[in-house]
Amino acid sequence: MDYSFDDLKNACATDWKAYIQHDFVRRLGAGTLEPDAFRYYLQQDYLFIQHFARAYALAIYKSRNMADLRQAFDSLKAIIDxxxxxxxxxxxxxxxxxxxxxxxxxxxATMAYTRYVLDAGNRGDVLDMHVALAPCLVGYGEIANMLNSDPTTVRAANPYDAWIAMYESEAFQSAMHSEIEWLNERLAGVNDQRFEELVGIFRDAVRLEIDFWQMGLEWQAGNQ
Structure with missing residues (x-):
């Protein structure tokens, strides 16, 4: 069987839905998210992006051919620059x-997620790390598309409209599709046992993404 990224999502469908349709995301789309919760999320996301860059630096080190090395280098450069x-x-x-x-x-929540991604890369290979990173890169693109197509999403006068626009932009959507293509090419060659290992990594990363959304809501609740 030739596996694909869709098979990863389908194997974790319940968690993926909880991530994509999290209350933080729904409030963001409705424009009702508390500004302080969003500010806290933004600050933690700044730290996450730095560790994201470290993960791609590790992917460069782990790469075994020029195609993977160049892909990881281009991603690292895009994050830093x-x-x-x-x-x-x-x-x-x-x-x-x-x-x-x-x-x-x-x-x-930031520490748990970022260290998990780096640990997945250190323990495994480049594919392990890409699978651990995919919920962020692919998930944000899917969330933006979902919000854009949802008739209940508020765009005019929504303080979070620029955030949605950032992830529905041509540049980000192109990066998302490139990552899915890369994953599809690698997943097509794995056996059933290896796929189940990757499902475990993907599921854990998706759950940590859920915690990352929840982090902002819980911080707001504790600081009212």
């Missing part, structure tokens, strides 16, 4: 200064 800069600029729009970002303590 573009994504982090855009994120910092976006944080400023929300009143989060460079000084704020420089002295951020990591939330336990």
């Amino acid at each position: 573009t994504e982090l800069t855009l994120h910092v600029d976006y944080c400023r729009q929300w009143g989060i200064t460079d000084h704020d970002l420089a002295r951020l303590p990591e939330d336990r």
